[in-house]
Amino acid sequence: MGENRKIYAALLGAGTVGSGVYKLAGMQEEDICLKTGAHLEIKKILVRNPGKVREGIPQELFTDSWQEILEDPEIQIVIEVMGGIEPARTYVEEAMKAGKQVVTANKDLLAEYGDPLFEIATENKCDLQFEAAVAGAIPIIRPLRQSLAGSQLTEIMGIVNGTTNYILTKMSEEGMDYQEALDMATRLGYAEADPTADVEGYDAGRKIAIMASIAFSSRVTFPQVYTEGITKITAEDIRYAKEFGYVIKLLGITKLTGKGIEVKVHPTLIPDSHPLATVRDSFNAVFVHGQACDDAMFMGRGAGQMPTASAVLGDVIDVMRNIIHGSCGKIGSDSHKKLPVLDVEDTKSRFFLRLQVENRAGALANIAGVLGNNDVSIAQMVQKRSHDGIAEIVVITDLVKERHFNDAIRIMEGMSVVREISGIIRVY
Known part of the structure; x- marks a missing residue:
């Protein structure tokens, strides 16, 4: 079954996720070959400083030259885990125009520029896979695009940010106030030094924009998402919520209505009997409702080095199968409709x-x-x-x-x- 066949890939970025992908690819080497019929070899890793020693990764793989990767005909898959909009956007576009397949974990990029990127993917019959961009290890993108494609989806709501869920859990279960819980989340590494994107709901907003675009086959971009964070939630609010039988969670919610798409992120009181109410600490969960499929919930680790790396590698394996069977680019763009996004x-x-x-x-x-x-x-x-x-x-x-x-x-x-x-x- 082509045991000697090799598929070469390049990694863009060797930070937390990038080094996790390299490590996991090594651990799963034999399995990947059995699952795809080819060996995966990471040939180059693009970094700012190739001289810096990174534990467990051979020095000769590092390069600071994007051209070297782009112009290498052997490299068929580009794995973008550098984050941010530029230069990631340029690299992803150029890779697909050169006929390379792309796997990305970049929610910022997809939430703002998903449409033009999918157009390039379609024109060049390329794969653009992005499971890791939303909710880490939790499979949600593939179910929305494939498994649930036969059902008209009408609503998605989810806890898609581990930092805020951790903070609200601590406030709720241990009576901490917001600042105290944030300090604890920072100490444990759940919150960044600048937690704005998390606590103001921007991170969740990007993820819900991506999910809404797929679920409703219509483009939703991050600037169209109403976002409100958790910074104003007090211990008092939580106490009252409990008294009325509710739990407070930061939810991303999107609904398909007769007038268009609703899409917003905000703290929400949900009944303590709802499945999302029991999702604690840094866990994430996405709750989907559709006309034919009814309710489905996906739950797991929404972030972290290895959970995210596992989603990236899952996409890489899918792309490798597509390369072998000559079926890259079969899904293409998700936005076939032009539905309004409601104010x-x-x-x-x-x-x-x-x-x-x-x-x-x-x-x-x-x-x-x-x-x-x-x-x-x-x-x-x-x-x-x-x-x-x-x-x-x-x-x-x-x-x-x-x-x-x-x-x-x-x-x-x-x-x-x-x-x-x-x-x-x-x-x-």
């Missing part, structure tokens, strides 16, 4: 609202009146403790257009009886 103001949500209100006659009725006048219907309203003439009120609304809810909030901010709006969180 967040035109989407619908339920809301949890916490207010500090002057404890005087008619105050509650005033607030209920403002909500009612703006088409916000109340599912639950509870007056909590009051001290020094101030009462705390918690409201959970029914499904409401975000625009109407925001109008009601603007009016409340100007009301003399409302001392403070302490928290607003969406409810699933």
